[in-house]
Amino acid sequence: MSSSRREFFTMAGAVGLSGLLGGVAPFVRPASAAGSLKIGLLLPASGTYAPLGEAIRRGAELYVKERGGALAGRAVEFTALDDESAPPKAAELTNKLVYGEKVDVLVGTVHSGVAAAMVKIAREAGVTTLDPNAGADAITGGLCAPNIFRTSFSNGQIGEATGKAMIAAGIKEAVSCTWRYAAGDEMVAGFEKAFEAGGGKVVKKIALPFPDVEFQSALAEIASLKPQAVYSFFAGGGAAKFIKDFSAAGLSGSVQLWGPGFLTDGVEAAVGAAGDGVKTVLHYAEGLTNPEDAAFRKAFEAAYGVAPDVYAVQGYDAMHVLDIGLTAVGGDVAKKDAMHAAMAKAKFASPRGPFEFSANRNPKQTFYLRELKGGKNHLLGVAAEGLADAGKGCKA
Ligand code: BEZ
DSSP states (O other), X not given: OOHHHHHHHHHTGGGOHHHHTTOOSOOOOOOOOTTOEEEXXXXXXXXXXXXXXXXXXXXXXXXXXXXXXXXXXXXXXXXXXXXXXXXXXHHHHHHIIIIISOOSEEEEOSSHHHHHHHHHHHHHHTOEEEEXXXXXXXXXXXXXXXXXXXXXXXXXXXXXXXXXXXXXXXXXXXXXXXXXXXXHHHHHHHHHHHHHHXXXXXXXXXXXXXXXXXXXXHHHXXXXXXXXXXXXXXXXXXXXXXXXXXXXXXXXXXXXXEEEGGGXXXXXXXXXXXXXXXXXXXXXXXXXXXXXXXXXXHHHHHHHSSOOOHHHHHHHHHHXXXXXXXXXXXXXXXXXXXXXXXXXXXXXXXXXXXXXXXXXXXXXXXXXXXXXXXXXXXXXXXXXXXXXXXXXXXXX
């Protein structure tokens, strides 16, 4: 068992192994410290998105550790389940956290399909919920609810920011290549809208089943189409493999590789020189000069021995938003209306830059243009400033 995997199991020890693995053994509620605040983490701890889940958890834990293990005077107790990025397991696992563990707050998850199923249960239950990554447009669109907050991005929003940046870079023709599920579909839709509005043309859309990493036929098709650029959404282990295969196929010299920043975040070391020149757009970058990022990066590296990535920031900020809500109600999570109202109005200096929500509780934020070189995502400039997603507000 890797050390990161062991760490996840230890932290979630109270849940029991079968719960962590999504098994169906009877659920036993562990004794929790009186007065403690129970935060349920639904995150991947296995599969291609496991490193993303780990970074989110570390970011969330760091925020709490920096405050002596408590938020608004309530000691925090994390309870985690591994969702395996498997949508069919989402309902059972969410029910375990909400009704079995009776968590005060739900935090999850990475995969859009898992998150959409989780949110349907969470909005019915009224449990305070923070999405620290999954971009499914519906979460802050059709499924929007007063108790649902997202500290990352929406898929359409980041697709739009990347499409604008590619137009600004003079690209006129692209092939998209992604995984076929909500994240890939919606990031391509947002990209295509902005790219075509700017005069670009998407000449072919290639989509592979999630989490397939057999890229050879897709790369052969790209080689025969010879587009100016490829726009790609992959993340975690799949992103590392795609970048390496793209380079090994000899495409790096003739076709520009672009994508939302998930393509290169967290995989810089794994791809090595094969990633040099990949351009991405993200709401985080190395080389930001705000003091909050400097402090965050220093603390994260001291705690975990690795540099933080966007997923860690999103986990850290989820706890910051929760802290603002809890502080407004003196730690009393039962005062949901007041707590959610304070969370919706949260405005603070995040490591990514200024953080605030649109009316639909999705961040309105700046997206940065970056280039991967020598194992670092170098900041090239701003791709879109203060960009809100298409969600108009929340009627529920
Ligand atoms: C998603 O499924 O929404 C997602 C997964 C990984 C990175 C970004 C988005």
